[in-house]
Amino acid sequence: MTEPRWLDATQQRAWRAYVDGSAKLTELMDRDLKTRHGLSVSEYEILVRLSEAPGRRLRMAELAEHASQSRSRLSHTCARLESKGFVQRDHCPSDKRGVFCNLTDEGFAKLDRAARDHVEVVRTYLVDVVSPDDLAAIGRAFDAVRARLDRG
Template identity: 80%
Template sequence: MSEPRWLDAAQQRDWRAYVDGSVRLTEMMDRDLKTRHGLSVSEYEILVRLSEAPGHRLRMAELAENASQSRSRLSHTCSRLESKGLVKRDNCGTDKRGVYAQLTDDGFATLERAARDHVEVVREYLIDVIEPEDLEAVGRAFSAVLKRLDAT
């Protein structure tokens, strides 16, 4: 068995900062969205993905992939959104196994209200505290991470 490639002190510091910062930021955004709009971060992400899709609808399989959720978890999340009247699901006419999720008018209105507050939180706790060149570096870094993950 080969020896692990341990992180040096600077790498360990940066890794821990990423883990701690991303977890705490996500938790804070989740609390804020729940308190102000009754939405979790994962519910908000689904509404965003549907709002950006043609006709505000996507197949559940594609939505799961885009929203980084398992199909099972997405199904539960969409059930909650359906019970709130924000999303509706329809069977695919050409594929009996296919199901579409569609953003309702109420869902779009809820997203518009939530997005106004959410963008301020993102700005206050991320965008405005990072120098522009550092933010660009974060974007480049996570584009590389996503590319590597997509290749596996």
């Protein structure tokens, strides 16, 4: 086995800062959304994606892709969101296997309230503490990561 190409000290520090900082940031946002609105980050994410979709509806597979969740997980989570009245699923007429997930008015209202608080957290702990250039760099970087992931 050949020696792996370890990261150099600079790369290592950056990687670690990211791993650590992003984990703690996500944890904070999760707790904040949960205590103030009773939503987990992944539930919130589902509502966001639906709210942006045309007609506020999306096929389950697309929603899974947009929300970065497995289909199985999405099924379970949507079942919960549905029982709370925030989404509503129905069959796709053109493909009888398919299911549309619709954001209800109640779900949209819930999202609207949650988003107002959430954006404040995103600002306070990320946007406002990072220079515009560095934020732009993050955007570029993770766009590149996504593009790379979309290939093999």
